[in-house]
Every structure is written in structure tokens, then in C-alpha cells.
Amino acid sequence: MEAKPRKLRVLDxxxxxxxxxxxxxxxxxxxxxxxxxxxxxxxxxxxxxGWVGMxxxxxxxxxxxxxxRTGNRKWDIIGMAGIEVGLVFFLxxxxxxxxxxxxxxxxxxxxxxxxxxxxIMELIYFAYLMLRQGIEDPDRRAxxxxxxxxxxxxxxxxxFLSIRIWRTIHPVVIxxxxxxxxxxxxxxxxxxxxxxxxxxxxxxxxxSLIWHRVxxxxxxxxxxxxxxxxxx
Amino acid sequence: xxxxxxxxxRVSNQRPTFWRAVSAIVRKDLASERxxxxxxxxMAMFALLVILIFNFALEMDAGxxxxxxxxxxxxxxxxxxxxxxxxSMAVEKDRGCLDGLLLAPVDRSVIYFGKAIGxxxxxxxxEAFVLPIYTIFxxxxxxxxxxxxxxxxxxxxxxxLGTMLAAMVVQARTRDILLxxxxxxxxxxxxxxxxxxxxxFLQGLDMEFIWPSLNILISFDLIFIGLSYMLFDFVVEE
Numbered sequence: 001m002e003a004k005p006r007k008l009r010v011l012d013x014x015x016x017x018x019x020x021x022x023x024x025x026x027x028x029x030x031x032x033x034x035x036x037x038x039x040x041x042x043x044x045x046x047x048x049x050g051w052v053g054m055x056x057x058x059x060x061x062x063x064x065x066x067x068x069r070t071g072n073r074k075w076d077i078i079g080m081a082g083i084e085v086g087l088v089f090f091l092x093x094x095x096x097x098x099x100x101x102x103x104x105x106x107x108x109x110x111x112x113x114x115x116x117x118x119x120i121m122e123l124i125y126f127a128y129l130m131l132r133q134g135i136e137d138p139d140r141r142a143x144x145x146x147x148x149x150x151x152x153x154x155x156x157x158x159x160f161l162s163i164r165i166w167r168t169i170h171p172v173v174i175x176x177x178x179x180x181x182x183x184x185x186x187x188x189x190x191x192x193x194x195x196x197x198x199x200x201x202x203x204x205x206x207x208s209l210i211w212h213r214v215x216x217x218x219x220x221x222x223x224x225x226x227x228x229x230x231x232x
Numbered sequence: 233x234x235x236x237x238x239x240x241x242r243v244s245n246q247r248p249t250f251w252r253a254v255s256a257i258v259r260k261d262l263a264s265e266r267x268x269x270x271x272x273x274x275m276a277m278f279a280l281l282v283i284l285i286f287n288f289a290l291e292m293d294a295g296x297x298x299x300x301x302x303x304x305x306x307x308x309x310x311x312x313x314x315x316x317x318x319x320s321m322a323v324e325k326d327r328g329c330l331d332g333l334l335l336a337p338v339d340r341s342v343i344y345f346g347k348a349i350g351x352x353x354x355x356x357x358x359e360a361f362v363l364p365i366y367t368i369f370x371x372x373x374x375x376x377x378x379x380x381x382x383x384x385x386x387x388x389x390x391x392x393l394g395t396m397l398a399a400m401v402v403q404a405r406t407r408d409i410l411l412x413x414x415x416x417x418x419x420x421x422x423x424x425x426x427x428x429x430x431x432x433f434l435q436g437l438d439m440e441f442i443w444p445s446l447n448i449l450i451s452f453d454l455i456f457i458g459l460s461y462m463l464f465d466f467v468v469e470e
Contacts, residue, residue: 068466123417131414134406143466144400151393151418154459158421158452165428165444 008215011208018201022194030194042100044194048202050093050118056086056206057121060128061153064146076142077217079149080132081210087125089206094118113163120159124152138224253338257346261320262353271319275358279312283366297370302430305374306386306423308362309355310416313390316354317398318411320347325402334468344464348395355387378433378442385449386426389456393419396460399467425449 026044033040063079066072097115098108109115128148135141248256265271286304290296324330324347333343363374394415401411416423429445 068463120417120420127414127417130406131400131404131410134404134410136405140403143469144403147396147400147463147466148414150463151396151456151459154455155418155421158448159424162421162424162428162445162448165425165448 004215008208008211011204011211015201015204015208018197018204022198022201025194025197030191031188033191036104039100039103042096044198045202046093046096046100047195048198049089049096051199052202052206053086053090053093053121055203056082056084056089056210057125057149057153058082059210060086060149064149067142067146073138073142073221076145077214077221078210079145080217081213083125083128083149084213085206085209087122087129089202090118090122090125094122111163113160116163117156117160121152121156124148124156128152138221248338250339250342253336253342254346254349257333257343258349258353261347261350264323265354271316271354272357274319275312275316275354276361278315279308279358279362280365282308282311283362283369287369292370297372298434299431301366301370301372301374301434302379302427305362305366305383305430306427309359309383309387310390310419310423312358312362313355313387313394314412314415316358317351317391317394317415318401318407320351320354321395321398321402322407330468340465340468341461343468344395344399344460347399348391348460351391351395352387355391356384359383359387372434374434376433379430382426382429382433382446382449385446385453386422389422389449389453390419392453392456392460393422396456396464396467399464403467421448422452425452 059082067075
């Protein structure tokens with residue numbers, strides 16, 4: 001097995017250090033929000049995780065298109081890595097949002113366009129994995145994965161739109177208190193700095209994880225190739 | 233000798249045009265369905281059962297009926313639809329028909345459009361069966377031109393995407409359980425828009441409230457037909 005590349009080792013180290021600093025900033029640097037108090041501190045990692053989840057999904061779509069055009073296995077591995085990492089971060093995003101919503105909206109969940117869209121994306125990620133699991137031929141698995149990632153990415157904006165339109169038809173459901181109005185706040189400079197730092201940190205962590213996952217995927221391919229050789 | 237078989241012979245003598253090849257596939261599906269009737273009876277029976285279950289699950293009194301009709305209809309259509317989609321692709325795969333179709337000297341997308349149009353016709357037949365029954369059981373007139381339009385638009389989008397995914401699913405090991413799992417998350421916007429537009433029509437709302445949902449349905453249909461046309465080659469590639 002080839003050794004872990006030096007750049008990846010550096011990236012791992014940088015990610016860990018950044019995560020420690022970012023956590024410190026969330027708790028000690030960012031000021032306390034006046035109305036929501038400490039629970040507002042969830043917000044920094046919540047946004048960062050959502051951002052990374054979205055990037056993971058988009059990279060899977062781009063890799064899917066590239067795979068269908070070139071047929072290069074590399075793209076399939078990258079797409080798979082993007083989906084798996086995105087799945088984890090989107091789950092963090094949804095759960096942390098729920099934790100924030102309980103004290104702020106006084107409920108864990110609301111059928112708001114953003115919440116539903118995030119959940120549907122998470123479900124599409126899961127469905128993608130289940131689809132791949134059911135297919136043995138690696139070529140076909142890669143093709144179907146790519147197609148499903150593309151179809152899913154087109155459907156997600158439709159979900160957002162269709163729910164938002166429904167809300168505008170029934171203004172009574174949300175009344176004067178639109179979800180945006182509830183729990184929003186003015187960001188101070190220090191808060192904004194913490195948020196940006198969090199987003200950068202999570203981007204580093206995610207790229208490190210994706211890199212690890214791509215290496216793992218390549219090793220899996222190698223093993224599969226060896227197994228074929230032994231069996232034939 | 234029936235007309236379909238003559239048509240097949242005629243098609244095989246020359247290189248068929250796109251739509252003639254598509255209609256040959258559609259006629260093949262219709263002919264086999266007319267003889268076996270297994271797809272229609274399964275879908276219709278299933279749809280009927282779903283409606284019956286809803287009646288008791290939701291305690292459908294007069295007030296509830298008005299508000300949940302469009303939801304019940306769309307759940308029924310989409311569940312019965314998965315049954316049809318799965319079956320229509322599985323028969324092609326099991327009996328080796330898909331390989332035969334792939335050997336035909338036609339564009340791959342012909343197969344897609346042929347199967348999709350066949351599925352759409354089956355959907356329409358089932359919907360035409362469900363609507364009068366719903367009207368009789370619940371004493372709500374669902375024969376509203378707007379609702380029919382929504383059902384047509386929604387069914388087109390449903391089979392456009394569903395045929396594509398079903399063609400993928402039949403090639404998987406876990407195909408019996410996979411279709412609804414990969415279908416519904418991607419189909420959700422279509423179902424939401426269809427339910428909203430249907431209930432708006434049934435409540436007699438103004439068109440300005442209905443257009444947004446109709447726009448979503450129309451663009452969903454067009455985009456997914458286009459995407460499937462572009463991507464179907466990769467689904468059946470061997």
C-alpha cells in the first residue's frame with residue numbers, strides 16, 4: 001500500500017488545528033446574541049456544515065457529468081466521495097438546525113421550504129447509496145450513480161420552489177411571522193468573522209475527508225482488480 | 233392475423249422513422265397487455281385498495297373529504313404508478329426482450345419514448361378507472377377540466393422520470409424494493425405541485441393562485457423528458 005501523501009498529512013493537520021481554533025472562536029470570540037443567548041452559537045457550524053454538504057452534492061454532480069463524458073473511473077470515485085462526505089455534513093446541518101429551532105421557534109421541526117429541501121437532499125443521498133449497493137457490475141454502478149446524481153440535483157431546486165409557492169398561496173399558515181423573521185438577528189463583525197472562519201474550516205475538513213475517501217476508493221478498485229485476477 | 237403483427241413486419245423491412253419505431257413499441261406493449269391484462273388488473277386493484285384504506289385511516293367525513301381529495305388521489309396514482317413502472321420494465325428484462333429491443337436498428341431513445349408512452353397510457357387508464365370510483369364512493373365530483381389537466385401534466389412528468397429510473401432499477405440486484413426508494417425523493421416536487429394545483433382547482437381558486445403550480449408541473453415535465461432523452465443511452469449501454 002502506498003504511503004499517505006505528504007500533502008494530505010499536512011491537510012489533516014491544518015484541518016485539526018483550524019477546527020480547534022474555530023471551536024474556540026464560536027465559544028469565546030463571537031459575542032453572545034442578545035435574544036437567543038448561547039443557543040445561537042450553533043449557527044456558525046450549522047451554516048458551515050450546510051455549505052460543505054452542498055459542495056459535496058455539487059461535486060458529485062460535476063463528477064457524474066465528467067464520468068458520463070469520459071468514462072474515467074476516477075470521476076466515479078470522486079462523485080462517491082462527494083456524496084458520502086456531503087451526507088454526513090448535511091446530517092450535521094439538519095440536526096444542529098433542529099437543536100437551534102427548539103428554543104427559538106419552540107418546535108423541533110417546521111415544514112419550511114429550506115428544511116424540507118435539506119431533508120430531501122439527504123434522502124436523495126441515501127437513495128443514491130442504496131442504488132449503488134444494489135448493483136454489482138462496477139461500470140454500471142458508476143453510470144447509474146452519475147445519472148441519479150444528475151437527476152437528483154435537477155429535482156432539488158424544484159422541491160424548494162414548489163413548497164415556497166404553496167406557502168404563498170396559503171399566507172394564513174405562516175401569517176405575519178414568516179420563518180425568516182423569527183430567529184433572525186443582525187450579525188456583528190465578530191459574528192461574521194467567526195462564521196467565515198467556520199466555513200473555511202469546514203471546507204478544509206471536507207476536502208481532507210474527500211481526499212481520504214478517494215484514496216480508499218482507489219484501493220477498493222485495486223482490490224477488486226486483484227480479486228478478479230485471482231478468480232480467473 | 234392482427235394489425236400489430238403486420239405492422240411489425242412492415243417496420244422490419246425498412247429502416248423505420250423515429251416515431252414509427254416508437255409507436256411499434258407502444259403497440260407491442262398494448263397488445264401484450266390486452267392479452268394478459270396483468271398490469272391493469274394489478275394497478276387498478278391496488279388503487280382501489282389504497283382508496284379503501286384511506287377511507288378508514290382518515291375517517292373521511294364530508295369535511296375531511298373536501299380537503300384531502302387531491303392528496304388521496306395523488307398518493308393513489310403514485311403508488312399504483314410504481315407498480316406499473318416496475319412491472320413494465322421487469323417483463324422486458326426477464327424475458328430477454330430488452331436485449332432484442334437493443335438489437336433493433338433504431339436510436340436508443342426510441343426505446344425510452346416507446347416504454348414511456350406505453351406507461352403513460354396505462355397510467356391514464358388507471359386514472360380513468362379511479363376517478364369515477366372516487367366520485368361514487370365519496371360523492372365528490374372530481375371531473376373538473378382543470379383537475380383533468382393537472383392529472384395529465386402530472387402523469388407525463390411521473391412516467392418521464394419513472395420510466396428512466398425503472399429502467400435502471402431492473403438492472404439492480406435489489407430491484408424489488410429499490411424503485412419507490414429512488415423514485416419518490418426525486419418525484420416529490422411533482423407530487424407537491426400536482427396536489428396543490430388539484431386542490432386549488434377543486435376549491436375553485438383563481439387562476440393566479442394555480443399558475444405557479446402549473447408552471448412547475450410543465451417545466452418539470454419538459455426538463456425531465458429532455459434529461460431522460462439525453463441520459464437514457466447510458467442506462468441501457470452494455
